[in-house]
Amino acid sequence: MAKQKLKIILPVLILFVAIALMLGLMKGRQPAEQREDLPVGVLVDTITAQPETLIYRIGSQGTVRPKLMTSLVSEVNGRIIEVSPNFVEGGFFAAGEVLVTVEQDDYLTAVKAAEANLARATAALQEELARVRVAEEEWASFTEGDAPELGLRRPQLARELANVRSAEADLERAARDLSRTEIRAPYAGLLQSRAVNLGQFISRGTVLGSIFGTDLAEVRLPLSDNDLAFMHLPSGEQPQFPAVELSALVAGQQQQWQGKLVRTEGVLDERSRVIYAVVQVDDPYRLQTDGQQPLRFGRFVHASIDGISSEQVIPVPRNLLRPGNQILLVNSDKQLEFRTVQVQRTDERYAYVVAGLDAGDHLAVSALPNPLAGMQVRLGRVNGEWLDSPAAAGSDMAGD
Missing domain, CATH: 2.40.30.170 (Efflux pump adaptor protein, beta barrel domain)
Incomplete structure (x- = not known):
């Protein structure tokens, strides 16, 4: 009988003890500390706007x-008997250098013939001058008054003088043709291409090659x-x-x-x-x-x-220039701000701003997916350097 009562009382007693312990623990528990959630700012790298005086490039x-390009053309006929070692593609030569020499025998003969004609015409002129003097003396000794032109042999003298001048011109032409048998460089340069070679017969007007001035x-x-x-x-x-x-x-x-x-x-x-x-x-x-x-x-x-x-120009990396000539800044309250600027010129690297930015403004260079004006941020690197240190920035991020 006593054992049966013990079996009934013991579970009840254990239940009351457990309830008492639970109530004691509930009364001794401290309330959880209330902590205000603070917004976490995005870490943004920036560069500082610096006005400059620059020369645009x-x-x-x-x-x-x-600057000089010339086609060498032959002015005489004949066979090429000599070619300069520099008369090759890419060869350099000096001004006046002989590049090609044409056979000269026929032209030397022409010069000799022209010299002989000139000597003959000169002798005839001297003879005619003597006849004129004789005619003048005869007219003065036998007749008074002005002598006619024919009587003083003036037409014959003019003819002989013209013959001399013609012979001189022939000699000049023959000498000029002889000199043209040596094709010389008109200026210092290089040979771009050549069209003739040793032993080839060329005629007047044949293109010998093309040269460039250096x-x-x-x-x-x-x-x-x-x-x-x-x-x-x-x-x-x-x-x-x-x-x-x-x-x-x-x-x-x-x-x-x-x-x-x-x-x-x-x-x-x-x-x-x-x-x-x-x-x-x-x-x-x-x-x-x-x-x-x-x-x-x-x-x-x-x-x-x-x-x-130009003075007081701020070069801004071109990728920072947004549509409508806007640039994303971080203001003094560490908030994002869109600023409309005046751009004087752009090139493949920079946009050159002349109004809308002040010296010391922080231009956001980090890629932000959806930047909004007034968004709170934290400064990371400024002009490529951390404000404190990368570790400090990391601990700042962990603390937030």
């Missing part, structure tokens, strides 16, 4: 061409109306010649050459609506300068032309 491109090279650069607004073009009695830097990749290395803009062609291209400016480069093959890379004809080059100068 106008970009263009073109192909290097020689003293000056030219590059035609297309310029738009917008480009012209930022340049000083050569004009007037004291023209300015803007400096031009030409560049190209040669044998895997970037090379530069200096030139100057000397003129414009003065007519807009009807199809492209651009005007062509001509840049001149002295001694492109560096024949007078050792150790420099030559600027070869036919090379395609990029050009950077010195333009006008």
Whole structure:
């Protein structure tokens, strides 16, 4: 009987003890600390706006061409008996150098014949002069008054004088033809192509080859109306010649050459609506300068032309310029702000802002998917440097 009562009382007792313990624990529990949730700002990298005084650089491109290009043409007939070692494609030669020599025998004979004709005509003139003196003396001794022209042999004298002049002209022509048997370079240059060779018979008008002058090279650069607004073009009695830097990749290395803009062609291209400016480069093959890379004809080059100068201009990376000439900033309250600016010029790298930005403004350079005006942000790197340190920025992010 006692065991049965114990079995009934023990579970009840355990239940009351458990309830008492639970109530005690509930009374001793501290309330959870209430913490206000703060908004987390996006980490944004920025650059600082810095006004500058700069000279605009106008970009263009073109192909290097020689200023002087000449086709060598024979002015005599004959067989080629000698060719200069420099009369090969790409060969360099000096001004006045003999490139091709034509057989001279017939022309030497012509010179001798012309000399003989001149001597004969000169002798005849001297003889006629003697006859004129005799006629004048006879007329003066037998007759008074003015003698007729025929009586004094004036027509005969004029004829002999004309014969002498004709013989002199023939001699000059023969000597000139003889000199033309030596085809000389009209200026220092290189041979672009040749069409004849040793032993070949050529006639008057035969093209011997094509030569380029190496003293000056030219590059035609297309310029738009917008480009012209930022340049000083050569004009007037004291023209300015803007400096031009030409560049190209040669044998895997970037090379530069200096030139100057000397003129414009003065007519807009009807199809492209651009005007062509001509840049001149002295001694492109560096024949007078050792150790420099030559600027070869036919090379395609990029050009950077010195333009006008402008003050208080802020260069902004072009990718930061948004539609409507807006730029995303981080203001003093560390909030995003859209600012409309005035752009004077743009190129492939920068937009040049002349109004709408102040010195020290922070321009957001981080890629933000959906930026909104007034969005709270945190500054990360400014001009490529962390405000404190990358670790500090990371701990800041972890704390937020």
